[in-house]
Amino acid sequence: MTIRFGLLVFPGIQQLDLTGPYEIFASAEGAEVHLIWKDTSPVISATKLVLQPTTTFDECPQLDVICVPGGGGINPLLEDEIVLSFIRAQAAQARFITSVCTGSLVLGAAGLLKGRKATTHWNAHDFLASFGAVPTTGRIVRDGNLITAGGVTAGIDFGLAVVAALLGQEEAETVQLSLEYAPTPPFHSGTPEEATADVIARTKRRLAGSRTAREAVIARLMASQREPV
Amino acid sequence: MTIRFGLLVFPGIQQLDLTGPYEIFASAEGAEVHLIWKDTSPVISATKLVLQPTTTFDECPQLDVICVPGGGGINPLLEDEIVLSFIRAQAAQARFITSVCTGSLVLGAAGLLKGRKATTHWNAHDFLASFGAVPTTGRIVRDGNLITAGGVTAGIDFGLAVVAALLGQEEAETVQLSLEYAPTPPFHSGTPEEATADVIARTKRRLAGSRTAREAVIARLMASQREPV
Numbered sequence: 001m002t003i004r005f006g007l008l009v010f011p012g013i014q015q016l017d018l019t020g021p022y023e024i025f026a027s028a029e030g031a032e033v034h035l036i037w038k039d040t041s042p043v044i045s046a047t048k049l050v051l052q053p054t055t056t057f058d059e060c061p062q063l064d065v066i067c068v069p070g071g072g073g074i075n076p077l078l079e080d081e082i083v084l085s086f087i088r089a090q091a092a093q094a095r096f097i098t099s100v101c102t103g104s105l106v107l108g109a110a111g112l113l114k115g116r117k118a119t120t121h122w123n124a125h126d127f128l129a130s131f132g133a134v135p136t137t138g139r140i141v142r143d144g145n146l147i148t149a150g151g152v153t154a155g156i157d158f159g160l161a162v163v164a165a166l167l168g169q170e171e172a173e174t175v176q177l178s179l180e181y182a183p184t185p186p187f188h189s190g191t192p193e194e195a196t197a198d199v200i201a202r203t204k205r206r207l208a209g210s211r212t213a214r215e216a217v218i219a220r221l222m223a224s225q226r227e228p229v
Numbered sequence: 230m231t232i233r234f235g236l237l238v239f240p241g242i243q244q245l246d247l248t249g250p251y252e253i254f255a256s257a258e259g260a261e262v263h264l265i266w267k268d269t270s271p272v273i274s275a276t277k278l279v280l281q282p283t284t285t286f287d288e289c290p291q292l293d294v295i296c297v298p299g300g301g302g303i304n305p306l307l308e309d310e311i312v313l314s315f316i317r318a319q320a321a322q323a324r325f326i327t328s329v330c331t332g333s334l335v336l337g338a339a340g341l342l343k344g345r346k347a348t349t350h351w352n353a354h355d356f357l358a359s360f361g362a363v364p365t366t367g368r369i370v371r372d373g374n375l376i377t378a379g380g381v382t383a384g385i386d387f388g389l390a391v392v393a394a395l396l397g398q399e400e401a402e403t404v405q406l407s408l409e410y411a412p413t414p415p416f417h418s419g420t421p422e423e424a425t426a427d428v429i430a431r432t433k434r435r436l437a438g439s440r441t442a443r444e445a446v447i448a449r450l451m452a453s454q455r456e457p458v
Contacts, residue, residue, distance in 0.1 A: 049255075185385075
């Protein structure tokens with residue numbers, strides 16, 4: 001049995017949002033994994049790793065799992081009707097509609113979060129309400145066939161949960177063992193609850209550029225939805 | 230201050246061995262990250278993700294950190310004098326000589342593990358002794374300026390430890406928070422100690438092809454070293 005996974009790939013993506021779950025999905029039995037963009041030219045991620053799309057919006061087959069990763073590069077996607085239409089069309093038939101990190105905001109812009117529990121990166125969580133989502137804290141948040149993950153590395157935990165939902169826990173555990181996923185972070189700073197005030201301030205400064213741009217895009221989206229058409 | 234990180238990239242690499250620490254390194258202040266191979270043609274990873282080298286053995290600057298990721302594709306590297314010479318030359322001046330997963334076997338083939346504590350993927354740990362290493366269990370094993378990580382996802386924990394060693398714990402914690410690295414695996418199957426017997430057997434079957442080929446390469450290497458020259 002083939003299971004078709006598809007991850008959106010785009011300029012400015014946070015590459016680990018994609019490469020984490022990619023490795024989980026691609027290691028599962030019968031998996032076929034697509035990286036999808038408007039064309040198949042290489043795209044440059046937020047940290048400059050080059051990623052190669054494998055198919056286009058026009059040529060992508062119907063997916064079992066559509067996944068939208070996040071990163072600074074989602075900002076223009078929130079207003080890109082070509083991207084949003086593709087996601088909506090896939091979501092209508094997919095078994096699971098999913099995201100990692102700020103990818104959930106793109107699902108929101110596509111209208112797929114209304115009244116549904118969802119999460120995102122901690123530094124973007126306050127944006128979820130703008131899209132009518134029920135903002136929910138959690139590393140993996142499931143609401144029916146919608147599964148959203150927290151920031152970046154949450155995509156690995158998420159990937160295992162998705163594989164278990166599709167192929168059973170034993171298959172997920174097999175993938176986990178093959179990738180030796182028994183994480184032991186040397187420090188305890190992965191969430192604002194655990195991090196020191198200095199580290200939180202330093203991290204927010206580093207993420208500020210992308211966040212400010214995102215605030216402007218979302219404010220514009222909300223204003224345009226309030227206007228009479 | 231610029232810190233130069235370089236990760237070897239090669240056909241058949243396990244992409245998450247590279248993309249995990251890449252994201253950590255590239256998120257650190259002042260980091261410059263190189264992906265190094267014989268030429269700059271794209272290479273295809275074990276799970277088919279395409280990776281783009283950014284420099285070549287001839288053009289790579291002296292690195293502060295040389296890192297060799299693992300994967301099925303390391304097998305030919307163990308006998309590839311061009312690769313081994315490059316690693317030895319970089320290692321002579323680097324501040325840290327490092328590996329993720331079975332990348333440590335390549336360090337071993339380059340003669341860099343003799344008498345030193347090292348680790349690798351759990352399913353390759355018994356190969357370490359062939360290279361004169363002191364096989365050591367641990368997700369991150371440090372012996373002086375040699376830092377080796379366990380299988381695949383250990384590269385993320387490892388990356389944070391390397392950033393802390395070079396730039397201090399506060400910088401590592403900042404990167405950790407920006408990548409929301411507070412892992413919460415949904416299952417507990419990441420090591421043979423935790424996994425069920427069925428999952429271990431299933432995983433070993435899946436990894437058997439690459440392991441059998443590796444056994445043959447290492448037996449040949451050991452035989453050639455015993456012959457009088």
